[in-house]
Amino acid sequence: MKQLTPMDSHFFYFEAPNQPMMIGSLWLCDQSSAPGGLVRHKEILQYISDRLNTTSFFRRRLEQAPFQLDDPYWLDDENFDLEYHVRHVGLPQPGDWRQLCIFTARTMSRSVDMERAPWEIYIIEGVNNVEGLPPNSFAVLIRFHHAYVDGKASLELTTAMMEETAEHEYGRRDRVEVAERAPTRLEMWARTTPRMMGQTLRSMKAGWTVGRKGIELARRLRDEAKPEQTRVPKSIFNTQISPHRSYGAFTWQISELKRMRQLCPGSTLNDVVIAIIGGGMRRYLSHHNVLPSTGSLVSMCPVSIRPSEANKDCGNLISAMFIGIGTDVPNAVDRLHAVQRRTAKGVPLAKEVLCDLSNAFGDMIPPYMRALGAWTQNRIRSVGRFPMINTVITNVPGIPGMQPRYFAGAKIVNVFPLVPISDGMGISHGMTGIYDELNLGVVADRKIVGDMDTYIACMEASTQEYQALMKELEATQKAEQALTAVAPDTANQSAESKPGEAVSVPEGKAVPSARKRKAEKIAAAEPDPRASDVQPARSASSAR
Structure with missing residues (x-):
């Protein structure tokens, strides 16, 4: 039987009524591309059933060890019922984006039945x-x-649920082997007892790794990646969360984000997006007069360490970096430079040190201690008093290429991510790409962010700020190119002119000193972070 890793079991143990640990995505589908222009629910059930046969993971459920003395195991769900997992619902009319977001938020407020395979699909x-x-x-x-x-x-x-054409055949996929049957209580004790006896040795080996990697972490923090701030500021997001959620989304053109990288040579697309989110959060907090007076908000950014050969495996293979996202920096260009500087140090640290350190730390602590710690934390709920992070920003790899994808014959037009929140972290940001777009999905505690339209409007305003800076930079670059092109003619004119005669500059061309002053003015421009920066939130459908 395959067993949960310490990282996987972390999400299982921290499950609570107010913090369902659910991750997902929202697809928008155009069924006019399907044969006949219509997709029936029974066809969707057959379509999904065929694709479930290609992997055993969709049919697995969790079986806990006796008294949680060991981590749970994956077993075959003997009572698997496809119609329980695939649910057909209707959106209240007129069926707009706002109503879709409300339904998504309410669904993400609930967990799943952990006695069954832990997934659901809503049509x-x-x-x-x-x-x-x-x-x-x-x-x-x-x-x-x-x-x-x-x-x-x-x-x-x-x-696995997608096709590259609208045409598809049913019942043509071979079924793979499923997981093992559920063991008896005696068999579970027979598995758990030897692992308990071997836990001391595993803890000792993991302890050596923790010590070695801890020393390496301290050395690298001192020499290579010294933190720019030593504490995480407390914000409105660092509180005990309710079971209720709000959801919103925003879309960028990937080509436009790539152009913005010119504002900070050496930056990545992720750096640009983090800086935009930092600017949007700064605007939102300023709008409500709750922007922390000192220090930047800190985000945990998961870093995948999944090798290509493990892409088809389930479970969590991730590390994380912790960076300030520049909410304390009013200038947009300076914010992007700060984010780029921090991620350049944080990504190698996450992959080379924090990954092994966190895995070894999980192995060092016995499963029953991890379960007890999570149970205690879920009841005393003290995380918000001593914040370690303020939010999470994660980039989920999207669908590669421009090839259209289809679901049961319907074209998939867009995909938006869904990332869970927890006590002490009342808002999350997920990103995923499809075709030529990058989509941001924001999940928040409704008690904290009840005005999601305003929050998305702040993200849009932050994006527009970088767009304006990019246009001015490109205009400056064009002026420089024009001056370079006319320079030989000016030199010839200077050589032919008489001594003491002024050299004329062609009309419409700026002299270098003026161009330099203009560039410095752009770099020093400081937007007003107050409420005047917050544009009125558009309708949910257009704000997407």
Whole structure:
């Protein structure tokens, strides 16, 4: 039997009524591309059933060890019922983006039955008034328990539900072997007892790794990656969360984000997005007069360490970096430079040190101690008093290429990610790409962010700020190119002119000193972070 790793079991043990550990995605589908222009629910059930046969993971459930003395195991769900996992619902009319977000938020407020395979798919019909979709479209909300998959593994499972053409055949996929049957209580004790006896040796070996990697971490923090701030500021997001959620989304063009990298040579697309999110959070907190007076908000950014040969495996293979996202920096260009500087140090540290350190730390602590610690934490709920992070920003690998993808014959127009929140971290940001777009999905505690339209408007305003800076930079670059092109003519004119005669500059061309002053003015421009920066939130359908 395959057993949960310490990382996987972390998400299982911290499951609580107010913090369901669910990860997922929302698909927008145009069924006009399907044969006949219509996809029936029974066809969707058959379509999904065929694809479940390609992997055993969809049919697995968790079996706990006696008294939680060991981590749970994956077993075959003998009572697997496809119609329980695939649910058909209708969206209230007029079926717009706001109503779809409300349904998504309410669904993400609930966990799944852990006695069954921990995933669900909702087929949401009646999507008639969403920008970019024709009437009579539908949405697909697919979600997994986080103990089941990380972001990259969830991509592998969800893409198993996709096709590259609208045409597909039913019943043509071979079924793979499923997991083992459920053991008896005596058999579970027979597995648990030897592992308990060997835990002391595993703890000792893991302790050596923790000590060695801890020393390496201290050395690298001192010599290579010294933190720019030593504490995490307390914000409105660092509190005990309620069971209720709010959800919003925003879309960027990938080509535009790549252009913005010119504002900070050496930056990555992720750096640009983190800086935009940092600017949006700064605007939102300033709008509500709750921006921390000192220090930047700190985000945990998961870093995948999943090798290519393990892409089809479930479970979590991730590390993490912890960086300030520049909410204390009013200038957008300076914020991007700060983010780039921090991620350049944080990513190698996460992959080379923190990964082994966190895995060894999990192995060092016996499973029953981890379970007891999570149970205690879920009841005293003290995380918000001593914040370690303020939010999470994660980039889930998207669907590669521009090749259209289809679900049961319906074209998948867009995909939005869903990332869980927890006590002490009341908001999360997930990103995923499809075709030529990068989509941001924001999940928050409704008690904390009840005005999600305003929050998304702040993200849009931050994006527009970088767009304006990019346009000015490109205009400056064009002026420089024009001056370079006219320089030989000016030199010839200077050589032919008489001594003491002024050299004329062609009309419409700026002299170098003026151009330099303009560039410095752009770099020093400081936007007003107060409420005047917050544009009125557009309708949910257009704000997407």
